[in-house]
Amino acid sequence: MSFATEVVISLFLLLGACFALVGSLGLARLQDFFMRLHGPTKATTLGVGGMVIGSIIFFTAGEHELSLHELLIALFLFITAPVSAHIVGKAALHRQLPCEVRTKNVPWGNDGGKDSVDTN
């Protein structure tokens, strides 16, 4: 494996790892649930994407034949990540989880409605 290939693989791996770390950091430090929802759905998916591209280059260069089946994982994650984010968000919406005070337009906040009063 040539040096240039190694550099390219390293770049993809480190980029992916950084995105995964940022996604998890968002999950750990943002304030309310709906804001936490943003980190994992985007950053982590791209993190795995970077790993997958690095892995494809690694095995293609290492064994001298095209190896694309890692793409399946990235494809699957790109399809399922929004779906699982949606359904977790829906569950949270159903339970009317407390939102950050700054949040505008909270669906159950202003027009009262349901039985839980102080959601903020």
Add this chain to the structure above:
Amino acid sequence: MLQSVIQITMFIIGVALVLNLWRLCIGPTMTDRILALDTMYINSIAMLIVFGMHEKSTLYFEGALLIAVMGFVGTVALSKYLLRGDIIE
């Protein structure tokens, strides 16, 4: 060089997994814990892919794919349970 980069990558993902675990433990609500578990699944997929490169074996690919499928099904099932549980109440 590549071997050390792979080790650094595994370390970074390990830190990400610890952060997820922290959220899984302290998460104030049930949905937070489900979200943390889902993120842990995705991060362990990344970890497995990198570990496959470390061992120069494509066998770990199947494991990663299985975790992806099972993780999705698990997340959807847990959220669905939360949604329905409240309706029955």
Add this chain to the structure above:
Amino acid sequence: MSSLAGKKLFPHKLLSAFMLGLWLLMNNTIAPGHWVLGFLLAWAIPFFTQSFWPQSMVLNRPLLALRFLLLVLWDILIANVQVAILIIGPRQKLSPAFMRIPLDLKQDFTITLLANTISLTPGTVTVDLQMEEGYLLVHGLNVDDIDQAIAGIKQRYEQPLKEIFECSNP
């Protein structure tokens, strides 16, 4: 391939092509035997399950679809950098908001695509869908002007989707 196919024999051509690609990827080979087996499976599964798939998907403008795909991929990349900056930056400055996006789309599949696209792109996640009232509930991580954000999403993602899948349909 498509000239041989009768209407009933291949109920979902796009789905079949997708399944063939999936089979070849999964086995990581392009050996002739796997082409035959994959082709057989890609024919048999949609054929025997066609009563479960009432809507047939029509791709009106393939070139525009390709452009849309590239646009979304590019946006995903940008979105990740933006969200990363927002996450690392000071969290007191974020101004999250819920937005209601009225829907012009009619078909289930297209609405699903729109919702997934919104979830994958800049700072927005779809949290609910109200079919009766016809809107998507979207949570934005950092929204300054709600109306402008809604108009941006409608123009950037909904318009191309509508042209690709629904325009010359009925």
